[in-house]
Amino acid sequence: MSDITIPVLTIDGPSGSGKGTVGQVLAQRLGWHFLDSGALYRALGVAAEQAGVSFEDRPALVRLATSMDIRFVPRADGAPAVVLLHGAEIGDQLRTETSGRLASLVAAIPEVRQALLQKQHSFRQPPGLVADGRDMGSTVFPDAILKVFLTASPEVRAARRHKQLMEKGFDVNLPRLLDEIRERDARDAGRAVSPLKPAEDACILDTSQLDISGVVERVHGLLRERHRPG
Numbered sequence: 001m002s003d004i005t006i007p008v009l010t011i012d013g014p015s016g017s018g019k020g021t022v023g024q025v026l027a028q029r030l031g032w033h034f035l036d037s038g039a040l041y042r043a044l045g046v047a048a049e050q051a052g053v054s055f056e057d058r059p060a061l062v063r064l065a066t067s068m069d070i071r072f073v074p075r076a077d078g079a080p081a082v083v084l085l086h087g088a089e090i091g092d093q094l095r096t097e098t099s100g101r102l103a104s105l106v107a108a109i110p111e112v113r114q115a116l117l118q119k120q121h122s123f124r125q126p127p128g129l130v131a132d133g134r135d136m137g138s139t140v141f142p143d144a145i146l147k148v149f150l151t152a153s154p155e156v157r158a159a160r161r162h163k164q165l166m167e168k169g170f171d172v173n174l175p176r177l178l179d180e181i182r183e184r185d186a187r188d189a190g191r192a193v194s195p196l197k198p199a200e201d202a203c204i205l206d207t208s209q210l211d212i213s214g215v216v217e218r219v220h221g222l223l224r225e226r227h228r229p230g
């Protein structure tokens with residue numbers, strides 16, 4: 001269990017809806033911790049592939065999830081944390097669509113999700129936590145003070161991801177990216193445990209027509225309505 005006296009803001013939604021960007025800005029602004037839960041699943045997918053573990057071998061994946069040494073080293077400027085997997089920096093490889101697909105595959109295994117639960121709860125530290133993912137509000141932090149579910153059309157999300165990856169120097173193809181995003185959405189939404197879907201008490205926000213600061217201000221406004229730091 002996590003300490004329910006520490007406030008949590010959850011931001012869930014599909015790929016490219018802006019969870020990570022908006023979550024990081026708000027965590028920096030509030031001085032709260034930040035959990036990029038997708039990075040845990042991505043790192044596990046990459047670690048499994050590096051170790052030659054079959055994605056059919058559930059016990060081996062669970063062992064890897066439990067023993068995986070993953071650390072997030074925050075950067076002072078609020079930029080995404082440096083991710084260390086077994087002491088080595090993973091860097092931009094973690095953000096590729098290949099690692100997104102591997103993440104989505106391991107994330108469909110209930111025992112893997114269970115094995116990563118404690119790690120996620122350990123991010124709940126004073127003075128607060130912003131947590132981004134698929135099931136932050138529905139499963140991992142059901143008592144969050146505010147649950148936001150961001151959406152945007154698949155076309156808008158694919159275009160955002162395309163721009164982001166091209167800027168990082170990856171040569172990506174937009175139609176293929178759109179297909180991959182649709183495939184990942186379907187797998188994440190269709191799995192039996194903690195599927196991609198808004199928590200019952202989530203505020204749903206379509207970001208297709210909003211810029212990043214527009215989304216940040218909306219979410220911060222909702223948070224202010226519910227949480228006044230003591």
Ligand SMILES: Nc1ncnc2c1ncn2[C@@H]1O[C@H](COP(=O)(O)OP(=O)(O)O)[C@@H](O)[C@H]1O
Pocket residue numbers: 013014015016017018019020021022160161163164207210211212215
């Ligand atoms: N509302 C928005 N308008 C324009 N670009 C956005 C918006 N939200 C996010 N982006 C951009 O889209 C890309 C993906 O955003 P990200 O936060 O990584 O999404 P997610 O974490 O939901 O997958 C980033 O390059 C980000 O700057």
Ligand SMILES: Nc1ccn([C@H]2C[C@H](O)[C@@H](COP(=O)(O)OP(=O)(O)O)O2)c(=O)n1
Pocket residue numbers: 013014015016017020037038039041042100103104107108132133134135136184188
């Ligand atoms: N809380 C989470 C976070 C991610 N996942 C899975 C499902 C996603 O397709 C992958 C990658 O997630 P991530 O948030 O890093 O991906 P995007 O930035 O949204 O493209 O991991 C999950 O099942 N539950």
